[in-house]
Amino acid sequence: MLPPFMDPLFYILGKAVFVAALAVLAAALVGAVLIAYSFKTGHFFMARIMLTFVSLLESLIKAIFRTFGADDAIVDEVGVKLRNYINQEKFRKVPREDRAIFMPQCLRSIDCPAKLTPEGLLCINCGKCGIGAAKAYAEGLGYRFFVAPGSGVIKRMIKKYRPGAIVGVGCIMEIKEGVDLCHRYDIPAIGVPLLTSGCISTKLEWDRFYETISDGERSGPAHDDEPAR
Ligand code: SF4
Structure with a gap:
């Protein structure tokens, strides 16, 4: 009582x-x-x-x-x-040479010949998917470009190269977690969501990707949204 x-x-x-x-x-x-x-x-x-x-x-x-x-x-x-x-304003203030792009491996062609290295999959621009052209274009702008088979590679590359800003491509849940993680490390990150999710042959709105990496200039190489696989 x-x-x-x-x-x-x-x-x-x-x-x-x-x-x-x-x-x-x-x-x-x-x-x-x-x-x-x-x-x-x-x-x-x-x-x-x-x-x-x-x-x-x-x-x-x-x-x-x-x-x-x-x-x-x-x-x-x-x-x-x-x-x-x-994040956009802070992201655009970072020089492109100090930025990194992380692509998901699920965007590759199922016949992708890229070899796995400690820095992710080494794309050889074989033309079977849009990643090769994106890599060449992004590296031309100054970006570091990674095709990550998992979050382990992303964390390792962030630790190794300490990028000042990041562009991450992935499904909404991956992007959400990645962007939140970057926020905790005070790295301005921009997420570009895939149009379809899944483990293989996913799709990306390439125009949106190129617009993001070129700071809204809407440039980029000629591409198909659905390259031949
Ligand atoms: S272009 Fe696509 S399929 Fe070809 S090596 Fe690069 S990631 Fe693999």
Whole structure:
């Protein structure tokens, strides 16, 4: 049996928890509305505040999306776009010679002849996929270019070359984790999501990739979005 003076204390505590839960739910609802708005319009309203919502209340916001029958992957997609949007200014201030690009191996042709080296797969620009031309073009701009078979290579290359900025290509979940990791190391990173996910023969919107690495100049070599495999 609790002493009588504890009753009001529990009452106040209960009320505080209830108010806090309501506040969190309201913040998640606002976050969900802002994310849906950004996804639909491509405009970012209060980008940093939105990113805080996404980072802190991700699970709750996804649950709200599911409750309303919407695809919760939108939350991850907008999260990546927000980070790209916020990072862009800092990214462009880094000289290209000090930047690195990480390509996923799943973008290669299934007949890729590249050999595995300690610095990832060594693309020989055989022409069977778009990576070879991208590598030649990016290296011409000054970038370091890696085709990474896994996150181990990425971490090793970051440790070895200490790039000042990074462009990462991958599926939304990989990019989200990678961009968040770079943020913790204070490296401005831009994520370019694949159009399809999977383990082999994935696709990339190459125009978007070239626009990103050339700082919005929309340049790049002639290419097909779906090269011959
Ligand atoms: S161009 Fe594509 S398929 Fe050819 S070596 Fe490079 S990564 Fe492999």
